[in-house]
Amino acid sequence: MPSSAGTPSLAAAMDAVRALAGTAPVAVLAEAFAxxxxxxALVGGPVRDALLGRPxxxxxxxxxxxxxxxxxxxxxxxxxxxxxGRDFGTIAARVHGETVEVTTYRAEIYRDDSRxxxxxxxxxxEGDLLRRDxxxxxxxxxxxxxxxxDVSGGVEDLLAGRIRTPASPESSFTDDPLRMLRAARFAxxxxxxxxxxxxxAIVRLADRLDIISAERIRDELVKLLxxxxxxxxxxxxxxxxxxxxxxxxxxxLVETQDDHGRHKDVYEHSLTVLRQAVELERARRxxxxxxxxxxxxxxxxxxxxxxxxxxxxxxRGGVTFHHHDVVGAKLAKKRLRELRFDNATVKxxxxxxxxxxRFFGYxxxxxxxxxxxxxxxxxxxxxxxxxxxxxxxxxxxxxRKAERLEHAYxxxxxxxxxxxxxxxxxxxxxxxxxxRIMAILGIPPGPLVGRAYKHLLEVRxxxxxxxxxxxxxxxxxxxxxxxxxxxx
Numbered sequence: 001m002p003s004s005a006g007t008p009s010l011a012a013a014m015d016a017v018r019a020l021a022g023t024a025p026v027a028v029l030a031e032a033f034a035x036x037x038x039x040x041a042l043v044g045g046p047v048r049d050a051l052l053g054r055p056x057x058x059x060x061x062x063x064x065x066x067x068x069x070x071x072x073x074x075x076x077x078x079x080x081x082x083x084x085g086r087d088f089g090t091i092a093a094r095v096h097g098e099t100v101e102v103t104t105y106r107a108e109i110y111r112d113d114s115r116x117x118x119x120x121x122x123x124x125x126e127g128d129l130l131r132r133d134x135x136x137x138x139x140x141x142x143x144x145x146x147x148x149x150d151v152s153g154g155v156e157d158l159l160a161g162r163i164r165t166p167a168s169p170e171s172s173f174t175d176d177p178l179r180m181l182r183a184a185r186f187a188x189x190x191x192x193x194x195x196x197x198x199x200x201a202i203v204r205l206a207d208r209l210d211i212i213s214a215e216r217i218r219d220e221l222v223k224l225l226x227x228x229x230x231x232x233x234x235x236x237x238x239x240x241x242x243x244x245x246x247x248x249x250x251x252x253l254v255e256t257q258d259d260h261g262r263h264k265d266v267y268e269h270s271l272t273v274l275r276q277a278v279e280l281e282r283a284r285r286x287x288x289x290x291x292x293x294x295x296x297x298x299x300x301x302x303x304x305x306x307x308x309x310x311x312x313x314x315x316r317g318g319v320t321f322h323h324h325d326v327v328g329a330k331l332a333k334k335r336l337r338e339l340r341f342d343n344a345t346v347k348x349x350x351x352x353x354x355x356x357x358r359f360f361g362y363x364x365x366x367x368x369x370x371x372x373x374x375x376x377x378x379x380x381x382x383x384x385x386x387x388x389x390x391x392x393x394x395x396x397x398x399x400r401k402a403e404r405l406e407h408a409y410x411x412x413x414x415x416x417x418x419x420x421x422x423x424x425x426x427x428x429x430x431x432x433x434x435x436r437i438m439a440i441l442g443i444p445p446g447p448l449v450g451r452a453y454k455h456l457l458e459v460r461x462x463x464x465x466x467x468x469x470x471x472x473x474x475x476x477x478x479x480x481x482x483x484x485x486x487x488x
Contacts, residue, residue, distance in 0.1 A: 013051040014148075020050045021146055024096040025059060030143035032077045038065040040102075041125055041140040041149070048136050051158055052190070059100040062128055062140065066121065067091055070102050089121060106131070126151050130166050133179040134186065138166045163187060163194045169201030177208035180242055181220040188224050188233030199240060206241040217246050218339040225302070226293040229278065231271050234302065238267075246339065249306040249331055256309040266308050269395050270301075276392035277301035284388060296345055297385045300352035301392055303332045307353075329354035352382055352389055359390045362408050370462040372415050377461065387413060430456030431471035440472055441479050452478065 020026060026042065033040035043062040050056055063070060070091045074081045078093035089104035105122035122128050126149065129138040135154040142149060152166035163186055165172035165179075173180050180202045183194050194202075209217070224233045237243040237250075244251045253267040278301075281294050307328025308321045333350040341349075358375060367375075379386045387409070394405045430453065437452045438445065455478050456471055466474070 184236035188227035
């Protein structure tokens with residue numbers, strides 16, 4: 001399998017497949033199903049990835065056994081067994097420390113008005129493969145005989161780096177509209193091209209995506225963003241009209257492109273920021289830290305300017321986007337909630353978008369220590385992500401300007417580190433907590449305690465640590481002013 005991308009030779013690829021078949025979980029299951037008189041095959045992703053020389057992370061099998069028969073076989077050889085989707089014919093298990101999923105040969109189709117597929121079981125591996133999403137996933141390795149089954153030219157498509165459907169794309173995407181999103185995801189993950197016939201069908205059938213649940217769409221978007229370079233997949237979503245169905249704020253960036261050159265292309269800028277954020281995420285990751293892609297950062301990078309279309313104004317021969325950070329944060333929060341992202345992700349992404357402009361201007365005027373402290377306090381746990389997003393947001397072609405901004409951000413990170421070392425900046429708090437404030441002033445819990453705490457926090461941010469004695473004196477002076485004001 002020669003390839004400019006470094007795809008292994010066919011001999012090496014088959015060696016990798018045979019090695020995978022010899023691993024404990026695969027060999028154990030092959031023997032168990034054969035002994036029970038049922039066919040078993042590794043199918044889809046693990047076969048594709050082994051042939052491409054990619055790490056195999058999932059062990060998916062298909063079998064002639066019906067779900068109840070599969071369950072009985074797994075009960076005899078697995079540590080634990082559970083139903084993943086028994087209605088869809090899938091049983092999962094832990095075998096020799098690995099999680100496996102075994103699915104009965106099947107065919108499925110979505111009705112026009114349904115969010116759930118109808119499932120019927122099949123009798124042959126060939127029929128099962130023909131119903132799969134793409135030819136590169138319609139590959140099976142029969143066990144234990146190690147016969148590679150390719151009914152639709154999947155190996156040739158792996159060689160050519162192309163994505164197409166085993167059956168007509170219209171029937172494939174009608175059967176399961178989520179496959180349109182998967183086409184974009186695989187294009188990003190594998191660096192493959194979606195063939196024109198398949199792209200055309202996606203354009204024509206994009207509105208079919210409306211019957212798919214928000215959760216399934218969210219999961220595909222997350223997988224796409226996890227690619228080493230998600231940008232090609234994002235382009236497919238936008239160019240085919242898929243993004244308009246579930247992320248219209250992204251499409252709006254294209255619709256507001258400026259043909260007169262009064263401002264830079266916001267859509268292309270956003271894609272560049274996403275790509276640069278991914279690169280910085282990798283470069284800044286601590287050695288030995290988990291390599292899991294940062295979904296929050298990547299969502300924030302993609303969506304950081306979605307407030308611009310709503311705030312664009314042409315003024316004095318130029319263009320402005322006043323408060324697009326705040327507007328964008330609100331739009332992102334609404335959209336991510338509709339896509340059923342968890343509350344923590346929604347909050348973190350919105351906060352990063354809201355803060356992404358804070359740094360700009362630092363290079364023009366040196367910030368005071370109190371301004372740096374506020375920057376850290378406002379970022380909170382998102383500080384490292386904010387560092388990456390802000391650096392990635394520099395896409396100017398003016399080298400001098402880019403270098404100036406880079407040096408300025410180097411400087412603010414240096415100052416944050418110095419202040420943190422001196423003051424434990426990451427946990428900036430006033431010297432007195434709420435309990436001490438109430439005890440010193442002799443007041444009960446209530447809004448006044450909160451205002452007193454906020455006053456002491458402002459003192460802490462402006463002046464740094466001042467000690468408990470001085471903090472108490474400042475508290476008493478502030479309280480006297482409040483009391484005097486009420487008496488007047």
